[in-house]
Amino acid sequence: MPLRAVARGMARMVDTAGLGPERAKAATAILDAMAAEPFFVEGTGSSVTDCMAAAGAAVRLKVGAEGVYAAALPRHGYGVALKIEDGAIRAAELATASLLRSLGCLDEAQQLALDAYLRPVVRNVAGREVGAMKPTPAIS
Numbered sequence: 001m002p003l004r005a006v007a008r009g010m011a012r013m014v015d016t017a018g019l020g021p022e023r024a025k026a027a028t029a030i031l032d033a034m035a036a037e038p039f040f041v042e043g044t045g046s047s048v049t050d051c052m053a054a055a056g057a058a059v060r061l062k063v064g065a066e067g068v069y070a071a072a073l074p075r076h077g078y079g080v081a082l083k084i085e086d087g088a089i090r091a092a093e094l095a096t097a098s099l100l101r102s103l104g105c106l107d108e109a110q111q112l113a114l115d116a117y118l119r120p121v122v123r124n125v126a127g128r129e130v131g132a133m134k135p136t137p138a139i140s
Contacts, residue, residue, distance in 0.1 A: 003081040006064075010072040010079025013060075031072055034060045047093040047117050051100070054113040058105045067092040073105060090133065093117045098135035 016024035067084030
């Protein structure tokens with residue numbers, strides 16, 4: 001599925017004006033459920049769960065296969081989707097958190113709560129810090 005279609009689908013869930021009444025009601029119920037119980041979207045220790053818990057009503061996030069992330073942004077009225085070409089989850093987490101920050105979806109306290117995803121540390125097999133990841137200037 002093209003990323004544009006994924007993003008459009010998330011946007012349609014946020015802005016239900018073009019949907020029939022049953023679909024609009026279902027879209028609203030899904031987004032409300034995601035906000036109320038982020039744990040049930042992705043589980044414990046997930047960037048998706050942590051991000052929705054930190055961002056509150058500003059973000060609904062869903063991970064797909066191989067580094068695909070999709071978000072519904074109710075306050076902005078649109079959806080976004082991204083794919084990390086090699087499927088790396090760590091890169092997708094950084095890109096998603098950075099994108100949400102650059103779109104103004106996260107205030108300072110929320111950014112601090114998501115620091116592990118916004119400034120991930122790279123560790124070797126011994127657990128020693130050997131590097132760090134950062135977003136490209138295009139999404140920082």
